Amino acid sequence: MGFYFAQLLTGLANASSLFLIASGLSIIFGVTRIVNFAHGSLYMVGAYLAYTLVSAMDLGAFGFWLGVLVAAAIVGLIGLLIEMTILRRIYHAPELFQLVATFGVLLIFQDATLAIWGAQDLLGPRAPGLDGALRIMGEPIPEYDLALIAIGPLVLLGIWLLFRKTRWGVLVRAATQDREMVAALGVNQAWLFSATFVLGAFLAGLGGALQIPRETVSLQMDLSVIGEAFVIVVIGGMGSVTGAYVAAVLISVLNAFAILIFPQVSIVLPFIVMAIVLTLRPHGLFGAAGSEHGAPTEPEQPLRLMGEKGMMILFAAMAVFALSPVIVGDFTTVLLVDVMVATLFAVSLHFMMGIGGMVSFGHAAYFGIGAYAAAMMVKQLGIGMLPTIFLAPAVAGAGALFFGWFCVRLSGVYLAMLTLAAAQILWGITFQWQQFTGGDDGIVGVWPAGWASSDKVYFYLAFVCCIGGIWFLRRAAHSPFGYTLRGIRDSRTRAEAIGVDSRFHQWMGFTLAGAVAGLAGTIFAFSKGSVFPDSLGIAQSIDGLIMVLLGGIHALAGPILGAGVFVMIEDWVTRLAYWRVIFGIIILVVVLLAPDGIAGGINRLFARIRAVRKGGTA
Amino acid sequence: MAVLSLKLRMRPPVLEVANLNARYGRAQILHDVSILLGRNEVVALLGRNGAGKTTTMKSIMGMLRQVDGRISYENQDILGKPSYMICRAGIGYVPEERRIFRDLTVEENLEVGRRAKRENAPEWTLERLFDLFPNLRERRSNLGKHLSGGEQQMLTIARTLMGNPAVVLLDEPSEGIAPVIVEQMGFVIAELKRQGLSVLISEQNLHFARLVSDRAYIIEKGQVRYDGSFDDLDQHPEISRKYLAV
Numbered sequence: 091m092g093f094y095f096a097q098l099l100t101g102l103a104n105a106s107s108l109f110l111i112a113s114g115l116s117i118i119f120g121v122t123r124i125v126n127f128a129h130g131s132l133y134m135v136g137a138y139l140a141y142t143l144v145s146a147m148d149l150g151a152f153g154f155w156l157g158v159l160v161a162a163a164i165v166g167l168i169g170l171l172i173e174m175t176i177l178r179r180i181y182h183a184p185e186l187f188q189l190v191a192t193f194g195v196l197l198i199f200q201d202a203t204l205a206i207w208g209a210q211d212l213l214g215p216r217a218p219g220l221d222g223a224l225r226i227m228g229e230p231i232p233e234y235d236l237a238l239i240a241i242g243p244l245v246l247l248g249i250w251l252l253f254r255k256t257r258w259g260v261l262v263r264a265a266t267q268d269r270e271m272v273a274a275l276g277v278n279q280a281w282l283f284s285a286t287f288v289l290g291a292f293l294a295g296l297g298g299a300l301q302i303p304r305e306t307v308s309l310q311m312d313l314s315v316i317g318e319a320f321v322i323v324v325i326g327g328m329g330s331v332t333g334a335y336v337a338a339v340l341i342s343v344l345n346a347f348a349i350l351i352f353p354q355v356s357i358v359l360p361f362i363v364m365a366i367v368l369t370l371r372p373h374g375l376f377g378a379a380g381s382e383h384g385a386p387t388e389p390e391q392p393l394r395l396m397g398e399k400g401m402m403i404l405f406a407a408m409a410v411f412a413l414s415p416v417i418v419g420d421f422t423t424v425l426l427v428d429v430m431v432a433t434l435f436a437v438s439l440h441f442m443m444g445i446g447g448m449v450s451f452g453h454a455a456y457f458g459i460g461a462y463a464a465a466m467m468v469k470q471l472g473i474g475m476l477p478t479i480f481l482a483p484a485v486a487g488a489g490a491l492f493f494g495w496f497c498v499r500l501s502g503v504y505l506a507m508l509t510l511a512a513a514q515i516l517w518g519i520t521f522q523w524q525q526f527t528g529g530d531d532g533i534v535g536v537w538p539a540g541w542a543s544s545d546k547v548y549f550y551l552a553f554v555c556c557i558g559g560i561w562f563l564r565r566a567a568h569s570p571f572g573y574t575l576r577g578i579r580d581s582r583t584r585a586e587a588i589g590v591d592s593r594f595h596q597w598m599g600f601t602l603a604g605a606v607a608g609l610a611g612t613i614f615a616f617s618k619g620s621v622f623p624d625s626l627g628i629a630q631s632i633d634g635l636i637m638v639l640l641g642g643i644h645a646l647a648g649p650i651l652g653a654g655v656f657v658m659i660e661d662w663v664t665r666l667a668y669w670r671v672i673f674g675i676i677i678l679v680v681v682l683l684a685p686d687g688i689a690g691g692i693n694r695l696f697a698r699i700r701a702v703r704k705g706g707t708a
Numbered sequence: 709m710a711v712l713s714l715k716l717r718m719r720p721p722v723l724e725v726a727n728l729n730a731r732y733g734r735a736q737i738l739h740d741v742s743i744l745l746g747r748n749e750v751v752a753l754l755g756r757n758g759a760g761k762t763t764t765m766k767s768i769m770g771m772l773r774q775v776d777g778r779i780s781y782e783n784q785d786i787l788g789k790p791s792y793m794i795c796r797a798g799i800g801y802v803p804e805e806r807r808i809f810r811d812l813t814v815e816e817n818l819e820v821g822r823r824a825k826r827e828n829a830p831e832w833t834l835e836r837l838f839d840l841f842p843n844l845r846e847r848r849s850n851l852g853k854h855l856s857g858g859e860q861q862m863l864t865i866a867r868t869l870m871g872n873p874a875v876v877l878l879d880e881p882s883e884g885i886a887p888v889i890v891e892q893m894g895f896v897i898a899e900l901k902r903q904g905l906s907v908l909i910s911e912q913n914l915h916f917a918r919l920v921s922d923r924a925y926i927i928e929k930g931q932v933r934y935d936g937s938f939d940d941l942d943q944h945p946e947i948s949r950k951y952l953a954v
Contacts, residue, residue, distance in 0.1 A: 260819050261820060267812075274769055275821045378811065
């Protein structure tokens, strides 16, 4: 009995720290509608700052708590800086831009933290006065856990009072429901948003700072916590602080008991809970459908079939590309295969977002399933390479069919979060399930069949697969199925009113995009000869988003252009020390300066040239 | 018509809209709309659904981006200013869809609208507003989403009045509410005029507009088609037959 009670208390202590980070994320989302990927970074920086401050001051219990609070306050100020320099410019941009921009911030933070605190993990100081353990019902309970159990509800109470009893809190809650109306009533949103972001950042910093006696401080803290925090926010209902607490307790306590029965469950459990909750309550336990007011209303430009001239340019480019292995060396040939893999992945993601209207933050899931399925078929089942090239994408499609069933029940940012969670869970499974996936060591020795083992032959094999995949999706985009998808994207209610089963179409679109992403993953696995859990990680998903964004979402050729440029930049930048900072800055520059991507930028350039010429002759 | 415009010219208007154009994407919604609102005047903006009434109001309020022309309030240019500054300058907006904060109580809804007192406008307090809208007093602790349609309409007006505006833009106040509430709405508008406010109301209901306003504009397909008194309008029934659903 005592043992189970101890498990419950451990669960509650975990819930408190999860709540702190998730509540900040939820508040920021509720008001600004920004999905803040850099929230994990704020949490991590809070932990590092607290480590430094508490170690430096060495003032006993007072010093510890002072250090924690000062660290959280500094993180709040950092949040203010981010909000004023970056986020303020992109409040009206689509979710995709905001997510990618905050990911750029995350990259910059990773390198800044590395530069300041170094790569080694830091063992934080114990909390003075709370470093012992209390015996409750015969079980030792760390005193610090008890303190955390109290801190969670106290912070919840504090936020509740702030939101109910102050004018600021009322304004924040009003802005969560209809921020355009709040502005029309004379409230300066810029100020409200900044203050909200500072509060959210402060809470993340506090969450990180309070973790130092329990967890080693490391550079992996940011990404390891963000997935779980997203799940908590979605389960609780975006924008709801009470929901975040309830969800944090639910997940943490369930987890504390579930690991007794099945230790590996901890990574899958949040997703299962989330899937159940979202199926029953599409906006989370305490969430409500957000107001449509203030959403971007710009109608999508219709896609056009390529003209004769465009076709000829395309074929010429393809021919040049196809001949390139004859001219360039093997090293470049391998790089070109990377470009093709990236292109196919980006095109499949673009199909899902641009045609299907479903923003995915976790498209790498299907890329990764394809890669792992291929590796496992070849290594463990002894299937040949050619059948694998057909079977592995089918497995990825089956995966997309499964997760898509849940995802298409939602829309907008909820859908995006669910895709992210699905990818994170799959990542967790591959990471954890050592005997099948090799865990962190991955699966190595996945080479193409003998006849295709030369770089040049494999190049052509990949070329055929990629062109096939892209052609297939283009056909789908211009088929009645594609038109229906776009109709749903532009107006779900109108599409449904004329008898379209929107969920079913989106589900099929999701599956199709997943299968093609799986094909990209399959080609990737054979070209690298190995697969690692990275291939379904957040970074891989974001890479896809950056490619789509670089190319511009409104052009069918966008992802092709974007993927090419992306791989070239990545190939160049990753050779440099502190490449993440450079990459992060590139991302921010693109988002802030060319929000319509490279394709859009070129279009605008031409439009300007035309305008100048016109002006010259007139 | 000429006489009226002359009278207005002698007394400077509080709100002046001149040659207003507004676009959504590539579609132009308003074409050269010009409207004057005199001090302490109630002016009706009549037109069918989709004629451009709401777009005109949102343009004045700074809620749309693709707008050009001239909008001035108290001889200050306000076009291009963010909507919170336009509100702070003294223009209150009551949206057509009401847009009350559903998860906030009646009192909290009013709190969001509260702004400091202004010299050129009457000051509204919770008590004064509850006198004007007695239903709201009873329901002060209820959530917005639990109010009836009529109560929501009152709340959205009361919320705007909490900002102590000098000018109120009232978008379709009689739409979708019970006749008895429409009657009460008429009383409220008369009271606003008595308090010295200037009111621009958009309406489809010619009968209601005539009861509460001093004169009218008729807007159709984003263009002003008529500008004058209701008496003049009665002399030319073909105008209202052509541009309004009567």
